[in-house]
Amino acid sequence: DVKVTQSSRYLVKRTGEKVFLECVQDMDHENMFWYRQDPGLGLRLIYFSYDVKMKEKGDIPEGYSVSREKKERFSLILESASTNQTSMYLCASRTGDYGYTFGSGTRLTVV
Amino acid sequence: AQSVTQPDIHITVSEGASLELRCNYSYGATPYLFWYVQSPGQGLQLLLKYFSGDTLVQGIKGFEAEFKRSQSSFNLRKPSVHWSDAAEYFCAVAFNTNAGKSTFGDGTTLTVKP
Numbered sequence: 374d375v376k377v378t379q380s381s382r383y384l385v386k387r388t389g390e391k392v393f394l395e396c397v398q399d400m401d402h403e404n405m406f407w408y409r410q411d412p413g414l415g416l417r418l419i420y421f422s423y424d425v426k427m428k429e430k431g432d433i434p435e436g437y438s439v440s441r442e443k444k445e446r447f448s449l450i451l452e453s454a455s456t457n458q459t460s461m462y463l464c465a466s467r468t469g470d471y472g473y474t475f476g477s478g479t480r481l482t483v484v
Numbered sequence: 485a486q487s488v489t490q491p492d493i494h495i496t497v498s499e500g501a502s503l504e505l506r507c508n509y510s511y512g513a514t515p516y517l518f519w520y521v522q523s524p525g526q527g528l529q530l531l532l533k534y535f536s537g538d539t540l541v542q543g544i545k546g547f548e549a550e551f552k553r554s555q556s557s558f559n560l561r562k563p564s565v566h567w568s569d570a571a572e573y574f575c576a577v578a579f580n581t582n583a584g585k586s587t588f589g590d591g592t593t594l595t596v597k598p
Contacts, residue, residue: 377527404583415590416528416574423583431585463527470535471516471584473576475527 376400377466379476386483392451394479396464404467405447407431407439409460410478416463422447454483486511488577490589497565498597505560505592507575515577517558518586519549522572531573534558545569570596 380395398405404423408416408431418431420439428439436458440448451458459482465473489508497503509515516535520528532543539551549560558575575589 404585406583406585408588413590416588418585418587421583421585429582465528467584470533471578471580471586472518472530472533473520473528473586475520475529477527478525480525 377464377474377476379462379464379479381479382477384479384481386451386454386481388455388483390451390454390483392454392481392483394449394451394462394464394481396447396449396476397445398447398466398474399445400466400468400474401444402466402468403444405441406465406467406473407437407447407449408463408465409433410463411460419449451481454481456483459483486587488575488587488589490573490575490592492592493590494593494595496595496597499567500564503560503562503565503569503594505573505575505594507558507560507589509556509558509575509577511577511579513579514553515579516584517549517551518576518578519543519547519558519560520574520576520588521545522574522591524571528574531560565594565596567596567598570594 377398406421407419422428422441438450462479464476519531522528576586578586
């Protein structure tokens with residue numbers, strides 16, 4: 374089975390800090406995604422990547438950037454964390470049949 | 485506007501009762517369709533998917549879903565709910581563009597009464 378690993382389950386960061394959220398998949402998938410999940414708002418796409426060094430903005434990219442230097446790793450970067458970025462962050466890797474495999478999520482709190 | 489709608493925010497059923505969760509989409513073409521389940525504090529797990537062919541698809545954990553083109557719907561069903569099915573359920577759509585990115589509905593929370 375494909376495994377998607379998010380390095381942290383819980384993070385607490387201070388306002389203004391630069392935050393890195395890491396995601397690693399083990400099945401050589403080309404396509405990877407970052408979503409944030411908030412109560413009542415469902416899952417919203419932040420960024421996605423369809424190959425190494427290739428990235429596209431999703432629906433809510435403001436305040437975020439991403440890095441894909443290796444195929445297996447897709448990092449989400451909060452350039453200057455703010456309290457409105459407190460959320461659950463979900464990474465996913467796409468299989469050939471378009472279904473996602475998700476990581477367990479990182480719950481980020483910005484104080 | 486293009487969208488995925490799950491009309492029910494919260495559903496409560498008794499253990500052993502049948503379940504149907506609704507999903508409607510609004511797109512010009514028929515998308516690929518998915519249902520995911522999320523247990524508290526966890527990521528999402530794929531339950532089943534529809535691409536083409538037989539409109540009744542079977543998934544894991546005893547779930548099935550029926551695609552109805554005329555109603556733009558993809559409803560999830562289970563004949564007999566177990567307490568362990570309590571979770572949040574998401575419908576999602578994707579197309580063969582933009583890396584196959586998925587758009588998700590807002591989710592339906594299922595509570596199971598003993």
